Amino acid sequence: MLRKCSAELIGTFWLVFGGCGSAIFAAHAIGVLGVALAFGLTVVTMAYAIGPISGCHLNPAVSLGLWAGGRFRTAELVPYIIAQCIGGVLAGGALYLIATGKAGFDPLAGFAANGYAEGSPSGYSLQAALMTEVLLTAFFLFVIMGATDKKAPAGFAPLAIGLTLALIHLISIPITNTSVNPARSLGVAIFADPLFMKQLWLFWVAPLAGGVIGALVYRLVRPAND
Template identity: 45%
Template sequence: METRTVVSEFLGTLLLVFFAVGSAVLAGEYIGTFGIALTFGFVMLALAYALGPTSGSHLNPAVTIGMLLARRITVRTAVEYWIAQILGAIVGAALLYLLANQIPGLKTDEAFGSNGWGDRSAVHINLGGAFLAELILTFLFVYVVLAVTHRVAVVGFDGLPIGLALAVVHLVGIPLTGTSVNPARSLGPALFAGGSALTQLWLFILAPLVGGVLAAMVIQFTHPPEEPKVIADERSVL
């Protein structure tokens, strides 16, 4: 294990949850859907430049599974990233919950930036629709990440399309499910929201992972690797 890459994934996911989900929890009524979507995109863009050269700035188990299946990281690295992302999301959500509880009148139960369908959806989308939406939205995001990064590292202008893609999927997805496209991002807030946020959580873990798998499959046809091989440091492949 290379400590700096795992710490980067932990810290990045923590900051993504705290600031991006925090925009919905703390300022949603002031900035609206457009503002929340931009916050997710801008935070992802900033973290891509800050942490991309170190860990690739996955910050998302769906991105990591896409990288794994595209043969850019090893299974060991993927597992390390998943653990770091999950822990980072939980700590980020815990800090957000602590801050939110310092604001009089702000309710954190049953919502708290969590995802959902049915009566927990702004448009009351059903289970099947929610699964399809999350799968397609995640597919787009992970596909863009895989397409613009030839290795794990984010370099040059790679961070710009990644941030834009995350903003776009949130513009579409927030009215539908609140937008997950990231199992870790969904898990952290759901643990503190409780109730139906937890009972519906499985979809927002499974659908994004399936979307990530499909993106990794399709990228092989549109951006085939020239000489696929695992690099010695176990973090990236050509």
């Protein structure tokens, strides 16, 4: 368990550091497409690196969804989520230290945090953000369940999952800055404007609910006797 949780901590650190780091430091050069690909690449690279150790969840919504889908043990659920949150916060702290090393940089101006209404990049409402995060996390878990199915082509799951996460970001960066991952949201919200901590609840509730929905829908679609 210690090795699994250590792998999840490292992997979630990489996801937040790589994905949010690209948004904080390079979004002006790479744009929405570049940031979306950065998030997808963090998952692809870590899936190959730590997949054999922990399964490479990197996300409390993924762990809860896999548990709801019968793919994850109850005893491991809370330790995984704690490790993921620690990894996310450590990455947020590292990004904060780097960002404050540049004169005039204001980490409280957004810091790649997730939000709705005044916290949304384009001013989308709470209801729009809630629907977006639930739907996209549900589809994310649906793809994860299918890509990791015993009948799926071996070795391609990281690519399918990473590309799905990139697509999710292309859809929702303008809406919420894209969470679908409570640990990712927590990791940077702590260091951003206090507004984002006040809005953080949505980026726990919506991804967790969406993850469970997506996993359960996959279980309904896939014949039990398979």
